[in-house]
Amino acid sequence: MSRRVHSESPPPRSAKRAKMEKLTLESFKNGVVLAPMVRSGALPSRLFALKHGASLVWAPETIDKAILHSERVVDPVTGVVSYNGKSRAIWTTHPIEKPYLIYQIGSADPELAVQAAKTVMQDVSGFDLNCGCPKPFSTHGGMGAALLTNPDLLCSILTALREAMPPEITVTAKIRLLPSQEDTLKLVERIINTGVSALTVHCRTRNMRDRDRAMIERLKEIVEFVKGMGKDIAVIENGDCLGAEDAKRVREATGAHSVMIARAAECNPSCFSNTPLTDIHETLVPAYLRLSKYLDNNWSLTKFCLSQFKSSHTKPNGKADEKRVRESIVKSRSFDEVVDIAGGWTGEEDFKEIVRAIEAREGKLHDEAEPSTADAEVVGAPGQAASTTTPSTSTNQSSLSRAVEAKSGNKYITPPVTQNPHPPASGAPLIADVQRTLPVLISGKDPLTPTPTGPTPLVMPVL
Numbered sequence: 070m071s072r073r074v075h076s077e078s079p080p081p082r083s084a085k086r087a088k089m090e091k092l093t094l095e096s097f098k099n100g101v102v103l104a105p106m107v108r109s110g111a112l113p114s115r116l117f118a119l120k121h122g123a124s125l126v127w128a129p130e131t132i133d134k135a136i137l138h139s140e141r142v143v144d145p146v147t148g149v150v151s152y153n154g155k156s157r158a159i160w161t162t163h164p165i166e167k168p169y170l171i172y173q174i175g176s177a178d179p180e181l182a183v184q185a186a187k188t189v190m191q192d193v194s195g196f197d198l199n200c201g202c203p204k205p206f207s208t209h210g211g212m213g214a215a216l217l218t219n220p221d222l223l224c225s226i227l228t229a230l231r232e233a234m235p236p237e238i239t240v241t242a243k244i245r246l247l248p249s250q251e252d253t254l255k256l257v258e259r260i261i262n263t264g265v266s267a268l269t270v271h272c273r274t275r276n277m278r279d280r281d282r283a284m285i286e287r288l289k290e291i292v293e294f295v296k297g298m299g300k301d302i303a304v305i306e307n308g309d310c311l312g313a314e315d316a317k318r319v320r321e322a323t324g325a326h327s328v329m330i331a332r333a334a335e336c337n338p339s340c341f342s343n344t345p346l347t348d349i350h351e352t353l354v355p356a357y358l359r360l361s362k363y364l365d366n367n368w369s370l371t372k373f374c375l376s377q378f379k380s381s382h383t384k385p386n387g388k389a390d391e392k393r394v395r396e397s398i399v400k401s402r403s404f405d406e407v408v409d410i411a412g413g414w415t416g417e418e419d420f421k422e423i424v425r426a427i428e429a430r431e432g433k434l435h436d437e438a439e440p441s442t443a444d445a446e447v448v449g450a451p452g453q454a455a456s457t458t459t460p461s462t463s464t465n466q467s468s469l470s471r472a473v474e475a476k477s478g479n480k481y482i483t484p485p486v487t488q489n490p491h492p493p494a495s496g497a498p499l500i501a502d503v504q505r506t507l508p509v510l511i512s513g514k515d516p517l518t519p520t521p522t523g524p525t526p527l528v529m530p531v532l
Contacts, residue, residue: 091237092125092168092194097267097303097327100124101316101341104307104331105173105197105243107206109377111370112149112161113361114338115170117353120426122313122341123334124327125169127243130199130207131160133176133185141188147420149364150192157367162192165424171241173197177211177222179229186230195239195266198226203245203275214245214275220256227263239266243307246274250287254294261300268295269329272308279332283308288323305329312340337380348387349380350394355412356419362404363416372398 103110103118105127115126139152139159148165151158162170172193176182186196199207200216200223207213216223223242230240242260247253260268270291272283285308292304306325310316316328330340339346339353346352354375361371375398382388394410401407408414 092239092266094266094301094303096125096239097241097305100327101310101313102305102327102329103127103334103338103341104329105129105171105199106331106335108370108373109335111366111374112163112166112364113357113366113371114334114374115166116163116360116420116423117338117357118334118341119166119169120423121339121345122343122430123169125171126166127171127173127197127329128160128162128193130173130175130202130213131185132210132212133174133178133181135159136185136188137181139188144365147364152189160189161364161366163364164192165427167192168194169427171195171197171239173199173243174230175199175202175207175212176226177216179222179226182226183229183233186234190234190238193238195241196230196234197241197243197269198223198230199243201243201245201269201271201275217245217247217256217275220259223256224259224263227260227265231264241265241267241269243269243271245271246284246287248274250290253287254291257291257294258298261295261298261302265302267303267305267326269305269307272306285309285319285323288325292324292326303327307331312337312345313343335374335377337378345380347381347383348391349378350387350391353380354378354394354398355410358398358404358407358411359414359416360419360423361416362411362414363420368403371404372401 101122101124103115103123103126107129110127110129115123115128118126135154136152136159139154142151142153143149144151148163150162150164152160170193172186172189172195174182174185174196176185176198182198190196198216199213202208202213204213208215211219211222216226227240227242234240240263242265244256244260247256257268257270270288272285272288273279273281274284285306288304288306295302295304303326304324305327306319306323307329310319310328310330311333312330315333316330319325319328333340337345337349337353339349357375357378358371360366376395378395379391382391384390397410398407404411404414
């Protein structure tokens, strides 16, 4: 991990904290939230998501044992809080995101989960148990989607967390659908009865991948089931949502209280806005670089996140320019080699702008996701949503969503998005070392979604 050389100048005054002190059951409703994504959910990405309207942000899954052996360090200049391993930061955060931050734990042991939660509880507002990730780095120790077939252990971890945490800290879970709807409802009932504040359902089964259509039509029965339990618990949909505008389609089809976005946010963290940025190689990438350097974000992690970015273009050569910028970043070995793209290192100003944006939205729900009435189970029709967006600000996400529905009449159609929301593992201390695949830009193939007859993907050592 790079170490910042601090100047002798006194640190600036602490940024004004947002007024929202703790999360409530209502905090998980009427929102569009950032999904937990290994590597892609880095601190700069979370901050930009909040700036552009994300109601809440989930931190990437961190294995319980990894965080237990870390050292908490606060940067006196930026305020960044780092939980450092032997050679790099395992996880970083900043106080400005705390009121909106959910920390996701990877665990298969109630005691270790509680220890991990107590280690970071001063820096987060809630904890989420990963019960859905199907990747080997999560399931090999009985964590992630492996918990779906061990409901006793799953619920014992949630119960232990709820009992150990103070009431102002929320406990939630993120699961996948089971093959049987009946079994899914039985599992949901047990999870709700542990005292969770919300439940996120990734509308795919453990064996399904992102190229498979999310079965969001199954979620409506789950939402009705939870409501029938007499629990005022938010059910959050995850799977095949393109952004804030498309969240209306998802909520109308499912009755979900909120929508969680992974792949679209990985491509463009501004997707939480009704008017997400276009030409992001000009409108977002430079600011992302500046902010990452200012916050001392790991260069390899920064480069990975930027390599996933893509957006629609408004200029004739936009696609070619985006490719050129991406290639330059991928080939670079440090921040110093991308100064021309960043346009100078003024990350402190970018950070202040984010702080102002977060503070300005304090107390506001995500308007574009709210239903028309307090008790409504659906939101305004996509056609109504489209009428609020002028042609000059219409994006590829919203227009694509409307085009798909207009053509098929089916709100359950999966939008054509190809990026994988589960990048390779973090390689943090005490986590089994996992080989990394080369980015698609370099390898020319997508090894995360291979075909049965495809060639063996190239691999590279952990950076």
